[in-house]
Amino acid sequence: MDLELRDKVAVVTGASRGIGLAVTRALVEEGVRVIAGSRTSTRELEELPGVRVVRVDLSAETGPADLVTAALEHGSLDILVNNVGAVTPRLGGFLEVTDDQWTRSLTLNLMAAVRATRAALPAMIEAGRGAIVTVSSVNAFLPDPLVIDYGVAKAALTNFSKALSKEVGAHGIRVNTVSPGPVTTDLWLGDQGMAATVGAAKDADPAEVAEGVATQSETGRFTHPQEVADLVVFLASDRAGNVTGADHVIDGGLTKTV
Numbered sequence: 001m002d003l004e005l006r007d008k009v010a011v012v013t014g015a016s017r018g019i020g021l022a023v024t025r026a027l028v029e030e031g032v033r034v035i036a037g038s039r040t041s042t043r044e045l046e047e048l049p050g051v052r053v054v055r056v057d058l059s060a061e062t063g064p065a066d067l068v069t070a071a072l073e074h075g076s077l078d079i080l081v082n083n084v085g086a087v088t089p090r091l092g093g094f095l096e097v098t099d100d101q102w103t104r105s106l107t108l109n110l111m112a113a114v115r116a117t118r119a120a121l122p123a124m125i126e127a128g129r130g131a132i133v134t135v136s137s138v139n140a141f142l143p144d145p146l147v148i149d150y151g152v153a154k155a156a157l158t159n160f161s162k163a164l165s166k167e168v169g170a171h172g173i174r175v176n177t178v179s180p181g182p183v184t185t186d187l188w189l190g191d192q193g194m195a196a197t198v199g200a201a202k203d204a205d206p207a208e209v210a211e212g213v214a215t216q217s218e219t220g221r222f223t224h225p226q227e228v229a230d231l232v233v234f235l236a237s238d239r240a241g242n243v244t245g246a247d248h249v250i251d252g253g254l255t256k257t258v
């Protein structure tokens with residue numbers, strides 16, 4: 001299937017590793033010029049052709065707008081992928097989560113997308129077209145005290161995207177979310193990831209922690225970043241031209257309800 005994305009311009013937030021890197025690679029393979037934002041870069045990202053890497057702290061107030069401004073120097077902006085996010089397990093329970101920790105979670109997981117979207121929309125409205133795809137999480141609707149602030153931020157992110165889709169649909173702009181379950185990235189499997197942190201607290205092997213989570217899915221495994229990327233890129237394309245205001249779950253059947 002030709003996604004007809006050749007020569008489009010996209011911004012991807014949190015692009016150096018994990019899902020953001022996979023999305024960037026998938027867009028590049030479709031002929032998209034990508035402006036990729038993260039604090040650091042990686043060899044994998046630098047090696048991709050047609051990618052401009054912008055080193056930016058997306059939790060800083062002006063970071064998301066700075067990234068979008070860099071993209072607009074190329075003329076137009078067709079696609080915004082709000083991917084950046086991070087989670088810290090709250091092993092001590094709700095009472096130990098400080099205001100500062102809540103603020104940091106809400107800033108990176110919600111406000112980075114709000115700010116990037118605010119910066120991108122005027123150009124999209126002027127062009128009369130655009131696609132915004134935001135990476136939320138199953139934790140938006142599967143509340144878990146272990147990730148209480150992250151889940152709240154993701155719930156707000158999904159709600160934000162749905163509301164915005166109603167406002168900008170008439171301008172030819174589509175707004176969708178993708179909600180993955182556990183994905184094989186550093187967020188879950190890295191040295192500081194969920195499996196390692198929870199494993200250290202429970203005196204358990206991180207691989208066993210991850211395996212326990214994987215078996216909660218009907219497929220018995222984590223999702224791969226490439227699989228999330230394929231869904232994001234489809235939603236960014238005109239092939240999904242009448243899909244907006246929708247949340248797309250990719251979790252191997254982890255979610256048990258309809």
Ligand SMILES: NC(=O)c1ccc[n+]([C@@H]2O[C@H](COP(=O)([O-])OP(=O)(O)OC[C@H]3O[C@@H](n4cnc5c(N)ncnc54)[C@H](OP(=O)(O)O)[C@@H]3O)[C@@H](O)[C@H]2O)c1
Pocket residue numbers: 013014015016017018019020037038039040041056057058059060083084085086087108135136137138179180181182183184185186187188
């Ligand atoms: N992995 C999962 O199981 C899973 C499940 C559901 C949803 N998600 C969501 O998917 C998205 C991507 O997650 P992932 O698993 O790919 O995470 P990851 O592997 O930890 O990668 C996170 C990316 O974000 C960048 N980043 C982090 N903080 C940043 C900041 N302050 N400013 C700029 N860039 C920053 C990182 O680069 P630098 O460190 O170089 O800045 C990296 O490129 C997140 O929104 C996450 O919540 C993930």
